[in-house]
Amino acid sequence: MAEETIEVKVVEGGAKLGNELRAGTVAKTGSTKRTQELNGMLHANRPNLDITRARAFTKVYRETEGYPALYRRYKACAEVYRTLSDTVYDYEQLVGWPTKRIRGANFAIELHAHWLVDDLPNLRDRTYDPFEVTDEDYKELEEDLLPYWKDKTAAAQWKHYVTPEEWDRAQFGGVSDVSNYICANGSHFIPSWTDVIANGFQKYYEKAKKLLAELDPNDPASIEKKYFYEGIIEVCEAIHDWADRMSASCLLKAKEEADPVRKKELEEMAAMMKRVPWGPATNFHDAMETAWAVCFFLFVEGAGPSITWGRFDQYMYPYYKADIEAGTLTPEKALELIEEMYIKVTSNVWFQSTQMAYIFGGYYRYPHLDVGGLDANGRDASNELSYLCLRAMRYSRTTSPAVSLLLHQKTPDSLLREACELAADGMGHPSFFDVETLYKMLATRGAGAGRSNYSLQDIMKYGSPIGCVEPGVEGMQYGHTDSGIINVAGCIYAAVTNGKKAKGVDGTHCGKIVTFPSGEPETLDTYEKFEQACLAQIEYAIKEAHSNLIIVEKLLAEQFNLPTFTMLLDGALERGVDATAGGAKVNIGPTMQMVGFATAVDSMVAIKKVVYDDKAVPLRCVANAIEANFVGYEDTRALLMAAPKFGNDDDYADDVACRVWSFFGDTTNKLKMYRGNYCDAAIQMVQSNVGYGAMTGATPNGRLAGAPISDTMSASQQADTHGPLAAARSYGKLDYTKYSNGTLLNMWISQSEMMEV
Amino acid sequence: MQTIRETGLDLPEATYQMPTYKEAGMNNFVNLVRTMLNDYGVYHVQFNTIDKGTLIDAKAHPENYPTLLVRVAGYSVYWTDIAERVQDDIINRTEHTF
Numbered sequence: 084m085a086e087e088t089i090e091v092k093v094v095e096g097g098a099k100l101g102n103e104l105r106a107g108t109v110a111k112t113g114s115t116k117r118t119q120e121l122n123g124m125l126h127a128n129r130p131n132l133d134i135t136r137a138r139a140f141t142k143v144y145r146e147t148e149g150y151p152a153l154y155r156r157y158k159a160c161a162e163v164y165r166t167l168s169d170t171v172y173d174y175e176q177l178v179g180w181p182t183k184r185i186r187g188a189n190f191a192i193e194l195h196a197h198w199l200v201d202d203l204p205n206l207r208d209r210t211y212d213p214f215e216v217t218d219e220d221y222k223e224l225e226e227d228l229l230p231y232w233k234d235k236t237a238a239a240q241w242k243h244y245v246t247p248e249e250w251d252r253a254q255f256g257g258v259s260d261v262s263n264y265i266c267a268n269g270s271h272f273i274p275s276w277t278d279v280i281a282n283g284f285q286k287y288y289e290k291a292k293k294l295l296a297e298l299d300p301n302d303p304a305s306i307e308k309k310y311f312y313e314g315i316i317e318v319c320e321a322i323h324d325w326a327d328r329m330s331a332s333c334l335l336k337a338k339e340e341a342d343p344v345r346k347k348e349l350e351e352m353a354a355m356m357k358r359v360p361w362g363p364a365t366n367f368h369d370a371m372e373t374a375w376a377v378c379f380f381l382f383v384e385g386a387g388p389s390i391t392w393g394r395f396d397q398y399m400y401p402y403y404k405a406d407i408e409a410g411t412l413t414p415e416k417a418l419e420l421i422e423e424m425y426i427k428v429t430s431n432v433w434f435q436s437t438q439m440a441y442i443f444g445g446y447y448r449y450p451h452l453d454v455g456g457l458d459a460n461g462r463d464a465s466n467e468l469s470y471l472c473l474r475a476m477r478y479s480r481t482t483s484p485a486v487s488l489l490l491h492q493k494t495p496d497s498l499l500r501e502a503c504e505l506a507a508d509g510m511g512h513p514s515f516f517d518v519e520t521l522y523k524m525l526a527t528r529g530a531g532a533g534r535s536n537y538s539l540q541d542i543m544k545y546g547s548p549i550g551c552v553e554p555g556v557e558g559m560q561y562g563h564t565d566s567g568i569i570n571v572a573g574c575i576y577a578a579v580t581n582g583k584k585a586k587g588v589d590g591t592h593c594g595k596i597v598t599f600p601s602g603e604p605e606t607l608d609t610y611e612k613f614e615q616a617c618l619a620q621i622e623y624a625i626k627e628a629h630s631n632l633i634i635v636e637k638l639l640a641e642q643f644n645l646p647t648f649t650m651l652l653d654g655a656l657e658r659g660v661d662a663t664a665g666g667a668k669v670n671i672g673p674t675m676q677m678v679g680f681a682t683a684v685d686s687m688v689a690i691k692k693v694v695y696d697d698k699a700v701p702l703r704c705v706a707n708a709i710e711a712n713f714v715g716y717e718d719t720r721a722l723l724m725a726a727p728k729f730g731n732d733d734d735y736a737d738d739v740a741c742r743v744w745s746f747f748g749d750t751t752n753k754l755k756m757y758r759g760n761y762c763d764a765a766i767q768m769v770q771s772n773v774g775y776g777a778m779t780g781a782t783p784n785g786r787l788a789g790a791p792i793s794d795t796m797s798a799s800q801q802a803d804t805h806g807p808l809a810a811a812r813s814y815g816k817l818d819y820t821k822y823s824n825g826t827l828l829n830m831w832i833s834q835s836e837m838m839e840v
Numbered sequence: 841m842q843t844i845r846e847t848g849l850d851l852p853e854a855t856y857q858m859p860t861y862k863e864a865g866m867n868n869f870v871n872l873v874r875t876m877l878n879d880y881g882v883y884h885v886q887f888n889t890i891d892k893g894t895l896i897d898a899k900a901h902p903e904n905y906p907t908l909l910v911r912v913a914g915y916s917v918y919w920t921d922i923a924e925r926v927q928d929d930i931i932n933r934t935e936h937t938f
Contacts, residue, residue, distance in 0.1 A: 445917040511911025517877035769913040791929040807936040815880030836865040
C-alpha cells in the first residue's frame with residue numbers, strides 16, 4: 084500500500100560541483116610562500132585517472148602466463164616502481180609522486196575492472212567522485228586493458244562462489260554488505276616506520292638475499308619461498324632504481340634553474356635521493372622524504388585506504404632534535420616540510436567504484452598521523468613535533484591527513500589546548516583518542532575473547548589508530564579493517580516485518596525477504612521475545628557477511644599479494660609469508676562494522692515503551708505503520724517519537740543500547756577468519772549512514788523511509804537533547820573492549836562558543 | 841621542553857590569522873574532551889565546529905565557500921565535494937552548546 088507514497092529524492096551536488104568551484108588560484112594557504120604555492124598547485128588540478136600501474140600489471144601478467152601467482156604479482160609490483168613518474172615540480176622539497184599528474188589515482192585495475200568495464204563511459208561525469216581521463220587513455224582502457232582484467236578481479240572470481248541472488252544482496256541489499264572489501268586490497272596499515280627510516284630498503288634487500296641463500300631445496304616449503312625472496316629482491320631493486328631516477332631528475336632541474344638558492348636546493352635533493360629511501364636517513368629532511376615516499380608506495384601498491392603514519396612525533400623526533408641541536412634546522416623549516424607532506428598526501432585521491440562513491444564519496448583516502456600519548460615506560464611522550472604537527476594543519480588547511488591527539492591524563496594541558504584550538508578552527512581536525520581505551524582494544528585485537536599476540540611494550544611503544552579510528556601497531560599488524568557492513572537499523576525493520584526490506588527504497592530486495600523470517604509480530608508477545616528477534620536478525624546479517632568475506636580473503640591471499648607491505652612488517656621476511664597470506668605478527672580482519680546503531684536502539688526502545696510497557700498499540704500496528712512510511716499512522720508515530728532516546732544519560736534507553744552493543748561485539752568476536760584470527764567489531768562507517776539510510780525503510784523511532792540513519796556511534800540526529808555531558812555519560816556506559824576495530828563518535832560544538840566569529 | 845606555544849613561530853608570510861578565543865568556552869571545550877575520554881573512557885571523539893548558520897548559507901551559496909572544510913565522520917572534506925544529502929545530514933545533527 085505504501086509504495087506510491089514513498090519518494091526517495093534524486094540528489095545532485097557532489098564533487099563535480101566542488102571541483103569547478105575550487106579550480107584556479109583559490110586556497111593558497113600555508114605558513115610560507117612555498118607551501119602556499121604548493122597548495123595552489125593541488126587545487127588547480129582535478130582528480131584524474133592514471134593508467135601507468137594498469138599498463139605495468141597488464142604487461143607483466145601477459146608475459147608470465149602459467150607462472151605461480153605470487154611470482155607474477157611481485158614482478159608486476161616491481162614493474163610499477165620502474166614506471167613511476169619522475170617529475171619534480173617547482174617549490175618542492177619532498178621528492179616523488181605516485182602519479183603523472185597532481186591529484187591522480189594510479190589505480191589497481193586488477194580489482195576494479197569488473198565494474199569499470201561497464202561504467203567507464205560515466206566516469207568523467209558521475210555525480211560522486213568523477214575522474215578526468217584523457218581520450219588516449221580512455222581508448223586503451225576500453226580496447227585493451229579492461230577486457231583483459233574484467234573476469235580476473237577478486238569480485239569477478241568471488242561471483243563463482245555464490246549465487247547471483249547472494250551476490251546482489253551482499254552488494255546492494257543494504258543490510259549485510261561486503262562491497263567495501265572486495266575492491267580495496269592493500270589498505271589499513273602502519274608500516275614499520277622506525278625501521279624503514281633508520282635503515283632504508285637496503286636492509287630488506289640484504290635480508291631477502293641472505294634468506295634466499297639459506298633455503299634448503301629439499302624442504303617443500305622452499306618451493307614457494309624461493310619465488311617470495313626473489314620477488315622481494317626485485318621489488319627492492321626497483322625502488323632503488325626509482326630513487327636513482329628521481330635523483331637524476333632533481334639534477335636535471337637544477338641545471339635548468341636560474342635562481343642560485345633553488346639550484347642549490349635541487350642539488351641537495353638529488354643527493355638526498357641517493358641516500359633515501361634506499362639507505363638510512365641522516366637528518367630530518369631525509370626522514371621526511373622516506374615518510375612521504377613509503378606512504379605513497381603503499382597507496383600505489385594497495386588499492387585501499389588508510390596508509391597511516393602512526394606515532395609520527397615519536398619516530399621523527401630523534402632526527403628533529405639532532406638537527407635543531409646542530410643548528411641545521413629551525414622549527415619553521417620543519418613546519419614547512421610537514422605542511423608539504425600534508426599537501427602531497429591530500430593530492431592522493433581514492434578511486435572507488437560508483438556504488439562505493441555513492442556511499443563514501445569525497446576522494447578521501449584516510450591517511451592518519453598521531454601525536455602525544457605515552458612512551459614505552461608510561462611517561463608523557465609529547466615533544467615539540469607534537470605541537471608542530473597540529474599547528475601545520477592550521478596553516479596548510481588540507482583535508483588530509485587526519486591528525487589526532489592521543490590523550491592521557493598525563494598529556495599536558497598546553498598540548499590539549501593546542502589541539503582544541505585546531506578543532507575550533509572548524510576543519511574537523513584533530514581527532515581525540517583516549518590512550519587507556521586504545522591499549523585495552525589492542526590487548527584483544529584479532530583474539531576474540533582471548534588476548535592478542537601483542538606485548539604491552541608493543542602496544543605502548545607502537546600502538547595508534549589507523550585510518551579514522553582502527554587500533555593498530557606499527558609494523559606488526561595487517562588486515563583490511565572495514566569489510567563487512569551491518570546495517571542494524573535495517574535489521575530492526577526486518578525484525579518487525581518478519582525479515583523484509585521496505586518497498587520503494589534504494590538498492591535491491593525492496594519489499595522482499597532480505598534476511599530471514601524471525602517471526603510474525605503476533606508471535607512476539609513479550610518485549611524479551613521482540614528483543615531476541617532483533618538480535619537474531621543482527622546475528623544473521625553478521626554471519627552472512629562473514630561467509631562472503633572469508634571467500635574473498637582466500638582469493639586475496641592466493642592471488643593478490645603485496646610485497647612492499649610485506650617487507651614493512653616485522654618478521655614477515657623471516658617467516659617467508661606475504662602480508663595477505665598471514666605474514667604479520669597480528670593478522671586481523673576482515674572485520675564487522677555496525678551502522679545505524681542509535682536508530683536501531685531508539686527503535687527498540689520506542690517499541691518497548693509504546694507496545695510492551697504502555698500497551699498503547701500492538702506490534703502489528705507498528706509493522707503496518709513503518710511499511711506505510713507512517714502515512715495514516717501519524718498518531719502512532721507521535722507516540723513512538725516521544726519515547727526515551729539514547730544519548731541523554733537515561734538508563735531506560737541506555738540499557739538497551741548496552742545490550743545491542745555487547746551482542747554485536749560478542750557475536751562478531753566468536754567468528755574465525757581465513758587467516759586464523761578472530762573477527763573484530765567496529766562502529767565507524769563514516770557517512771555511510773546516508774547511503775544505507777536511503778536503502779532503509781521507515782524505522783520505529785519515527786524516522787522516515789530513505790532518511791539518513793544515525794551516524795557512527797552517535798546519538799540519533801537531534802535526539803541528544805540534554806547537552807554534551809549527558810551525551811558523553813551515555814557513551815561512557817558502552818564496553819569499548821568489545822570493539823577492537825574501533826569506535827567513532829561525532830559531536831558538534833559551535834565555533835561561536837569558543838571564539839569570536 | 842620549550843614548545844612553540846611558549847616561544848612562538850616566526851612566519852611573516854603566513855596566511856593564517858590567530859583568532860580571538862572566548863576563554864570560558866575554550867575551557868568548557870577542553871574539559872569536555874578530558875572528561876569524556878580520560879574519565880568516561882570513550883575511545884574517540886571528533887568535532888564539527890562550524891556554526892549551523894554558516895553551513896546553511898554554504899549549502900545555498902556554494903560559490904562563496906570553495907574551500908570550506910567540514911568533518912563528516914572520521915575525515916574532513918571540502919563542503920562543496922559532498923552530496924546534498926550528506927550536507928543535509930550534517931546540518932541535521934545535534935548542535936550542542938555549553
